[in-house]
Amino acid sequence: MNALAAVGRFTLEKLVVLGQVARFFGMLVARLGIVVKRPRLVIQQVHFIGNHSLLIILVSGLFVGFVLGLQGYYTLNRYGSEEALGLLVALSLVRELGPVVTALLFAGRAGTSLTAEIGLMKAGEQLSAMEVMGVDPIRRVLVPRFLGGIIAMPILAAVFSMMGILGGWFVGVVLIGIDTGAFWSQMQNGVDVFNDVLNGVIKSVVFGVAVTLIALYEGWHCRPTPEGVSRATTRTVVAGSLVVLGLDFVLTAIMFSH
Amino acid sequence: MSNQKVDVWVGLFVMLGIVALLFLALRAGNLSSFSLADTYAVQARFDNIGGLKVRAPVKSAGVVVGRVADIQFDDQIYKAVVTVNLERNFEFPADTSASILTSGLLGEQYIGLDAGGDDRMLVAGDAITLTQSAIVLEQLISQFLYGSAEREGAVD
Numbered sequence: 001m002n003a004l005a006a007v008g009r010f011t012l013e014k015l016v017v018l019g020q021v022a023r024f025f026g027m028l029v030a031r032l033g034i035v036v037k038r039p040r041l042v043i044q045q046v047h048f049i050g051n052h053s054l055l056i057i058l059v060s061g062l063f064v065g066f067v068l069g070l071q072g073y074y075t076l077n078r079y080g081s082e083e084a085l086g087l088l089v090a091l092s093l094v095r096e097l098g099p100v101v102t103a104l105l106f107a108g109r110a111g112t113s114l115t116a117e118i119g120l121m122k123a124g125e126q127l128s129a130m131e132v133m134g135v136d137p138i139r140r141v142l143v144p145r146f147l148g149g150i151i152a153m154p155i156l157a158a159v160f161s162m163m164g165i166l167g168g169w170f171v172g173v174v175l176i177g178i179d180t181g182a183f184w185s186q187m188q189n190g191v192d193v194f195n196d197v198l199n200g201v202i203k204s205v206v207f208g209v210a211v212t213l214i215a216l217y218e219g220w221h222c223r224p225t226p227e228g229v230s231r232a233t234t235r236t237v238v239a240g241s242l243v244v245l246g247l248d249f250v251l252t253a254i255m256f257s258h
Numbered sequence: 259m260s261n262q263k264v265d266v267w268v269g270l271f272v273m274l275g276i277v278a279l280l281f282l283a284l285r286a287g288n289l290s291s292f293s294l295a296d297t298y299a300v301q302a303r304f305d306n307i308g309g310l311k312v313r314a315p316v317k318s319a320g321v322v323v324g325r326v327a328d329i330q331f332d333d334q335i336y337k338a339v340v341t342v343n344l345e346r347n348f349e350f351p352a353d354t355s356a357s358i359l360t361s362g363l364l365g366e367q368y369i370g371l372d373a374g375g376d377d378r379m380l381v382a383g384d385a386i387t388l389t390q391s392a393i394v395l396e397q398l399i400s401q402f403l404y405g406s407a408e409r410e411g412a413v414d
Binding site for chain 1: 264271286
């Protein structure tokens with residue numbers, strides 16, 4: 001009976017969190033109007049979230065491309081179809097790896113800093129001070145960060161995919177010596193702008209919303225102590241990564257099932 | 259950092275994103291093959307289209323002259339009805355024949371057009387009557403087996 005109660009409590013707790021996240025999302029969306037009034041706040045956040053994540057995205061994209069090029073070549077070489085390397089690299093990057101790996105890195109690089117920042121603001125009672133001064137902290141602090149994350153994520157994912165393809169090209173064409181023309185033409189024959197590229201962009205937008213929402217939620221609801229902030233930061237990475245992987249499965253099933 | 263500097267960096271960041279998207283669409287994807295040329299639609303009925311897909315190329319003498327716009331099944335005549343968009347600046351005689359071919363041994367399938375000798379040209383809404391279906395490997399093999407079995411029977 002005790003175990004049953006524990007299961008019930010666990011489920012209820014998760015349901016409460018889910019409801020809170022949904023309400024939190026609603027609160028953010030309801031206050032989106034501030035963008036029109038003070039766009040500079042969002043620009044600052046795009047700079048903070050996007051520009052500062054650029055280096056890690058560029059480097060990891062390049063190296064993922066290198067590895068895809070090498071591993072793809074070993075397998076394709078057995079079947080005598082090395083020319084399809086471009087197609088393999090581009091499709092796997094544009095459809096899956098670009099959005100997913102970028103979202104995972106994004107959760108680690110930008111999500112944690114958002115959670116820690118807001119958690120520390122809460123611990124330092126800056127958020128309460130704002131409320132006392134009649135400034136809505138959700139509107140002034142959370143919404144610009146939310147939008148900044150949503151804008152930065154698809155750009156980062158596109159840059160990641162581009163760097164990956166260039167990395168695959170470098171390994172395949174420059175190092176191994178596949179024909180350049182075949183590499184690009186196979187890619188262009190197989191990658192569809194709407195089915196693959198656009199769906200990849202949609203994926204990255206969804207991941208951007210999810211990761212930023214989780215990061216802000218964890219920061220907003222953390223216990224205002226050093227330990228609470230550190231736990232919230234950890235939870236951002238864990239929950240963000242798991243949600244991204246789960247969402248990716250669902251989105252892939254919807255987009256590419258036929 | 260001053261506001262203006264932030265603006266410049268964010269502008270560069272967004273520019274980089276646009277460049278990356280254009281790269282994915284044009285260099286990696288097939289956006290550059292989207293032709294903005296004016297087209298006219300022609301229909302062709304096939305017994306079997308094999309693995310033909312929408313947006314597959316239509317070639318004549320190996321040159322892309324149009325794309326497959328739509329594939330439907332007609333349950334009155336039990337045939338596949340393929341709508342093809344041909345580019346306006348290419349004209350074909352009315353008795354042009356269409357066949358479904360494969361590029362390479364296992365490559366993608368496309369429609370090949372062989373020009374006929376008619377004085378009248380195909381116009382929008384016309385139907386290509388002379389068609390040849392896709393070659394299905396299993397049918398080919400079974401025909402071959404059946405044919406060789408028959409020949410053996412004739413010897414006996």
